[in-house]
Amino acid sequence: MTGQDGSIEAGDIWVFGYGSLMWRPGFHHVERADALLRGYRRRLCVVSRHHRGTAARPGLVMGLDRGGACRGVAYRVPEAGVPETLAYLDEREIAHYPVYRRSMVTVDLGGGRRQRAVTYIVDRREADYAGALTVEQQAAIVAGAHGLSGPNPDYLRQTVAKVHAMGLRDRSLEAVLAALTEPSAATEEIARLTLGY
Template structure:
């Protein structure tokens, strides 16, 4: 990456509501080729080794609406170092550069974290009921897994997205249903 170029980062889960880095701009964006999925076992932030939780990953296929953050070039290196420590702790994600499209039709290439299906923490083969059971019972250093799902749903709704799978789970965890009348669009 050119040191004089701003860095775009695609957030689809907790990066949307807790980025942890300074940014100059944030706007809704769509990444094509991967979808948001509770497909990563968490044995630290949202669970333990004895009672793992689940966190989101970008899994192969489909598309994902989230938020793209623009970081000024002079902060790009330190931001990548922070994200490397945060997202690549167990290397369950692969760091990739992927094109994203904004609502106005413009495009940028953004840093994104996709699930590594070969990693032992990949949980993409669980049924939705198995995922719900793990999320409802687990807690880690970052708090209850339930809160992670509900915070993500809340922030998706804020950008006009009603993700059907996460909505299903959030409703069972005690969140109010998404109101399509409020302008939410189905599809993650």
């Protein structure tokens, strides 16, 4: 793995997306493939005070956390676009979320194709790592949060919809989605106690 140390090899790169990058990559790419990453799982485990929440009312977004496996989308970026793409991704992922670390991983693209790819993995030592929350806690936090990129529930719905469009299931995210209710005093109190805001 590599952090932001400039050690990405010359040539085209692949980028692995597991959350909003699956349905809104935001960068030029010349190839797209469904991909499997082993050793990490997709979780609602990152506190969002920018894109899907605020400092006063944080939300939750996806992170790649240790253990299990994650199916997502890999994009091939041509060499000429690599510097611009990495700058864009670092701004999108790291500038507002110091919990993420840019890393190199190996993904399975199917048909025996394996490829090194750039992705963003959570650092459990950071304060914005929410850890393992109950379904009730996740739903309470997501229900009332809204950031610059829109409502937190929309982010969850779009991610689950993309997973389903790929012919897959993510039962953990589906359980949170099913538990979403309109924000109330009770859900706000759960969210406040969980995140301590």
